[in-house]
Amino acid sequence: KTAKIVVDPEFRIGRVDPRLYGSFIEHLGRAVYGGIYEPDHPAADDMGFRRDVLELVRELRVPIVRYPGGNFVSGYNWEDGVGPKEGRPRRLDLAWRTIETNQVGTNEFAEWARRADAEVMMAVNLGTRGIDAARHLVEYCNHPGGTYYSDLRASHGVKRPHAIKTWCLGNEMDGPWQIGHKTAEEYGRLAQETAKAMKWVDPSIELVVCGSSNRGMPTFAAWEETVLEHTYEHVEYISLHTYYGNPDNDLGTYLAKSLDMDAFIESVIATCDHVRAKKRAKKTIDLSFDEWNVWFHSRESDERIEPWSVAPPQLEDVYTFEDALLVGCMLISLLKHADRVKIACLAQLVNVIAPIMTENGGPAWRQTIFYPFLHASSYGRGSALALRIESPRYETKEFGAVPFLEAVATVDEEAERLTVFAVNRDQEEPLLLDGDLRGMEGYEVLEHLVLESDDVKARNTAKHPDAVTPHSRGDAAVRDGRLRAALPRLSWNTIRLG
Ligand code: AHR
Secondary structure, rough: OEEEEEEOOOOOOEEOOOHEEEEEOOOOOOOOEEOOOOOOOOOOOOOOOEEEEHHHHOOOOEEEEOOOOOHHHOOOOOOHHHOOOOOOEEEEEEOOOOOOOOOOOOOHHHHHHHHOOEEEEEEOOOOOOOOHHHHHHHHHHHHHHOHHHHHHHHHHOOOOOOOOEEEEEOOOOOOOOOOOOOOOHHHHHHHHHHHHHHHHOOOOOOEEEOOOOOOOOOOOOOOHHHHHHOOOOOOOEEEEEEEEEOOOOOHHHHHHHHHHHHHHHHHHHHHHHHHHHHOOOOOOOOOEEEEEEEEOOOOHHHHOOOOOOOOOOOOOOOEEHHHHHHHHHHHHHHHHHHOOOOEEEEEEOOOOOOOEEOOOOOEEEEEHHHHHHHHHHHOOEEEEEEOOOOOOEEEEEOEEEEEEEEEEEEOOOOOOEEEEEEEEEOOOOOOOEEOOOOOOOOOOOOEEEEOOOOOOEEEOOOOOOOOOEEEEOOOOOOEOEEEEEEEEEOEEEEEEEO
């Protein structure tokens, strides 16, 4: 089988915002305690952060990390997590039915992010709290000094403001599982007034308003419309969340789920632009896909976890090779919409549905999904290019005829680098890629990275951390101005040219 692509610098989608490679740390399970923070670990630094984890996070080049939730944020009092640690309360976390010790809070996380070379994307609690708590947190984090909350920060040992630029107005407020769940009307009004007050404290911040928790929500699209009717003038982004899984073990359908992500993104863009038309607005609302990943392996075992323990192993999906392929397809979906998706957060980063796993007191390692994210984040910078693709297809129940080839390219013209990201969804055989490199004469293949495995269920574990790792023995080459490569059956490919 052969798939044809045309790579043309004229097919520019838009600049890839570095924040497309964001991630997420929630106070949930062992993400914080035992994940990024473990003061008794041999690799702990002066603040108790695991250096081995920090190294892996830096390797992923994650530019922004959303914090502190997630469902957790909708019951969180940020004041519990600042000031002397010995005075911080232990609280019931109703979202995840655990005990939160508050040993890590705003200042510790901001410092961790600095050490990880990342910015913080801060979420405020619009579940149990509202305008006051949100505006005070902006003042605490961003105001230089001479006021109650900025001086409180200084008294906690943090003289310079954190200067947090990107803020989320709550989390998944359309979901009945959310503490303080609201109707679109209720949330829209609260988000509008909170946004105004937050920006009056610091006009330089950018705001993300909550869209639907997923495309299957009964209120999907109507929710976005109502919420934007209220907040359009006051926010820059609307959020999208999605998680996929393969519970029926139907690989063909599973790998096609990125088509659902494409449709989700396009529906939200249409809704934003519909509200723009109604308001006769000049401003465009962009998208923050601030939770996306595979999540299904741990759902059953999580039901057996005893409530009210500290940092239990919740949502610890152990990812397979096939999950990495879908994550690759989802990254391609984000890049294909880089003109409107400006922020995206792989949810999450450590232990909780994460590319990085740890053992308490033990090692840290890379899950299978680490690799497509690593390649996209390392090489998918510059501008995204749409490819004209002609690919043979296969039939699925849910999505009809699905192309074997999923692909996109990025170009960094200053650095003279072109990267093609491609997934071969074919379960039987390699797919020959035949690329017309028009307008990109002189480019040669520098490297063809491949993630492949004979076992679609292969996983990386503490004992076998390298069961699934990429290699650079792909055969991509440019001959007579055409890019040719054999994409192995079921593979993630990163073809770098320069
Ligand atoms: O990422 C795990 C959870 O998924 C988040 O807390 C919530 O926002 C979503 O439902």
